[in-house]
Amino acid sequence: MYKADLRAIRFTLYEHLKVQRLFELETYAHLSREECDAIIDQCFRFATEVTGPLNASGDRTGCRLADGRVSTPPGFKEAWKKLFELGLMSFTIPVKAGGFGGPHAIGVILAELQSGANTAFNMYPGLTHGAADLLEHCALPEDQQRFLPPMLDGRFAGTMCLTEPHAGSDVGATRTRARHLEGNVYALSGTKCFISSGDHDLSENIVHLVLARIEGAPAGTKGLSLFIVPKIWVNEDGSLGAPNDVATASIEHKLGIKASATAVLNFGENGRCRGILVGGRPHEGMRQMFRMMNGARIAVGVQGIAVASAAYLNALAYARERLQGSSVRHFKDPTAPRVPIIEHADIRRMLLEMKAKVEGMRTLAVKLALHADLAAALAATDEGQAAYHEGQVDLLTPVVKAYCADQAFRICEMAIQIYGGAGYVQDHPVEQYLRDAKIFSIYEGTNHIQALDLVARKLQSRGGENLTAFLKEIGGFVAEHGARPGLAAEVRALGEAAAALQRAAGALLEFFMGGKLDQVTMVANAFLEIVAEVTIAHLLLEAAVVAGAGHGAADDEHGQEEFDFARGKAMAAKHFVNYVLPGVHTKVSAITGGDRSALDIPDGGFSTAR
C-alpha cells in the first residue's frame, strides 16, 4: 500500500524551509498555505485511492501493442481522466497560460506523492506537463493556443523524443531529418527509440516534441531543431485532422515501470509526417529542449525520493509487525519472548539510514525548487538575488537528479533486506519498487552525464560563484551552530567535510588546467556524491536544529509525539554525519591523491575472457 509521511513533509515545507514566505511575494500572493495544504491533501487522497491501487496490477499486466496501438493496464484511463478533472497537473503552470501559478516547492511534493503511489502511471501526465511547460516557454502564441489548453485538460498527452538507436547519451548524433515545407511546417523522417508514453490510449492525441536536424544544418547539438509533431494533425482551429504518419514499431519489455509504454517510433515512413518548428526558430532545439530536460531532471530526482520514501515507510511498518528472534539481552534464553524486528539494532540502523537519506533528499529537492521559485519571483525586482538563486538551481539540478536516483535504488535494496525473504517476492511492494527505481539513474541523461554537467559546466559557470555561495551558506551554519549542545561534534564534522569538498574542487581545477580531462571524468561521479552528501548533512543538521533537538524530554509543552519527532530528526542527522559523511573524506583523498587506476589498467587487463 502506498504510504507517505505528511507530517514530515509539512515540517520540511513550512517549519524548516519556510516556503510560506513565497506567499508574501507578488508572484505567489494569490495563494496561501491553507490552500496548498488542501491541495496536498487532495493529491495524497488521489494517490492512495486512485493510482496507488493500480501500481502492482499495472506492473503485472504491463502495456500491450496490438495493431499499431498501445493499450495501458486496466484502470489507467479512469485515473487519467480523474487526474485532469482535479487539475493537479496545472498547479505550477502560470495563471496566464491557464494554470494555477503555484510554486514549484509545493509542486515537488505533489509530484512525489503521485510518483510514489504509481511511478509508471505518473510518467504519462508527468511528460505531458513537461511538454506543456516547454511550449508555454518556447512556442509561438498561436501554437500555444492550439496545443496548450488540450494538454492542460488531458485531451492531449506529451512526450520528449531525443534518443535514437545510435544517439543516446550523445544527443548530437541525432539523425532524424526535417525538410522545409512552408512557413514553420517541416516534413520529418527518422526513428526515435525508448520514447516514454510514445503511444497509449489515455488521451485523444499525443504531442511529440522531436529533436531533428534541418537539411543542411551543422553537425552536433548546435544543428538541432525542435518540432511539435502531433500523432494526429491539429488544424489551426484546434480540430483534429488526419493521422500524421507517426508509427509505433514496438514497445520494450523491461525490468521496471512496466506500465509505462517505452516505444520505438517511426516518423514519416510514408513521407507524410509534418512537424511545426517550435518558436519558429531553427537550430535552437537543444536550448529549448533543455527547458524540458532541466524540469525532467528534477522530476527524476523526485521520482527517486518518492519511491525511496514509499519503500522506507513500508519497510518500517513491516519491521514493527514482523516477530522474529528475541532481544539480544536474552540471547541465552530460548524461551524469551519473540520481538518485532524493529527492536534489532541492525534493522534500526538500516531504517535510520533510510530515514536520513529520504528526508534529506526531500529537503534538498524542495530547497532546489524554492531557489527556482525565488529566482522567478525576484527576477523583476532584485536581479542580484535572482541570479544567486538561479545559480543554485543550476548547481543543484544534476546533484538532485543523480544522487536521488542512485540512492533510491540503494534504499529499495535496504527495504528488501529488512523484509527478508518476504521482500523478495511479489506479495509485498518492495521488489517492484527496486525494479522501478533502476531506470532513474539511466534516463534523462545517465548519472555520469549529470556528473559531467556538474564538473564541466555548473562548477565553472558564473566564474565559480555558484559553489562559493553554496559553501558560504554552509560556513555560516557551521559558525552559528558549532557549539550547539548535542550536535556540536556533528556540526564541526560538516565544516570539515565542506573544507574537503573545496579541496576536491581545487584538484578538479588542476586536472582541467593540466589537461587531464580523463581524470576529471573518472572522478566526476564521486565529486557529485561529495556535493550531495555535504548538502544533505547540512540540511539534516539544520532540520534537527529547527525541530528543537535541544529539549531533553517530553514535557507538558512538548507532547510525546513532538518530542519523538524532534529526537528522530536529531538522530537522523547524527547517523548521517557519523556513518555516511565520513565517506566524503575517502573520496576526496582518492581524488586529491591523483589515483589513475581505472585509467591505467589496459583494456586487456580486465580479463582475458572474451
Added chain:
Amino acid sequence: MKILVAIKQVPDTATQVKIGADPRAIDTAGITWIVSPYDEFAVEEALRVKEKRGQGEVVAVSLGPDRVKEALRSCLAMGCDRAIHLNDPAWNGADTLATAKALAAVIKQEAPQLVLSGRQAIDDDMGAVTAQLAELLGWPCAYWIMEEAIDADGKTVRAARQMEGGVEVFDLPLPAILAAQKGLNEPRYPTLKGIMGAKKKEIRDVKAADLGLAAEPAQLSIVGLEAPPPRPPGRVIQGDVPTAVKELVRALREDAKAI
C-alpha cells in the same frame, strides 16, 4: 432550490483514537480532521440536485470549534456556495439535542426547501441529530437514503432506501430532511479550481445569541470512555482437510455457538 447540508467534522477514519487526560474525552493532539464520510454523500447529493436543476444554492452548516472552518472550507471547495459556522463556547459540550436546536434555529432563518445530512457521524455513531432536527422543525424525514428524486416543480421528493430483500420508497412533501447512506453517490474530490475558489466564498460565524438561544445544560453527559477489550487471538485449525473441517464445524457449533 435552496438546500442546506448539515455536516460534522470528525477524526480521520485512520486515526488511532486515544483517551485523553480527562477520561471523558479523546486526546485530540495530532488528529487529522475530516468531513464525516456520510456527510460527504449529503454534500455531493446537494450539489447534484443543484446541477440537475440548473439553479439553486447549497449552504453547508456545521457546529463546533474554530477548527471546523477547515471542514466547511472543504465543502466550499467541493462546490457549496457558502457556509455557516455555529461557533460559540456556549455550545462546548453540546449534546445531540442542543446541536439539533441550533441547527433548527438556523434552518428557520435560512428557510431551505431541502436539508441533507449523513445518516450518522462516524465519531460517536449516535445518528440522532437529524431525527431530532426533523422533530423540532416538524418536517418529514427519511433516513438511510440511497436514491432521491425531486419532482420537476420542487414540491415533493421521492427517496428510497435498501431493506433486506427489497427497496423501501417514500414520497415526502418539501421541505423535508434526508439522511444519506453510503451508495447514494460517489462524492467528488475538490478540484484545484474549487480549492482556490473556496477562499472567496463566505463562511458566516453565528453565535447562540444570534439565534436567540441561550446555553442549556446538556441532557446527555459522558461518564467515561474505555477502549474496547483486546480481541482474543484467532485460532488456526491444523490437520488434513476432512479432520480440519470436522473440527471447524464442531468449534463453530459448540465453542462459538455460531451455527
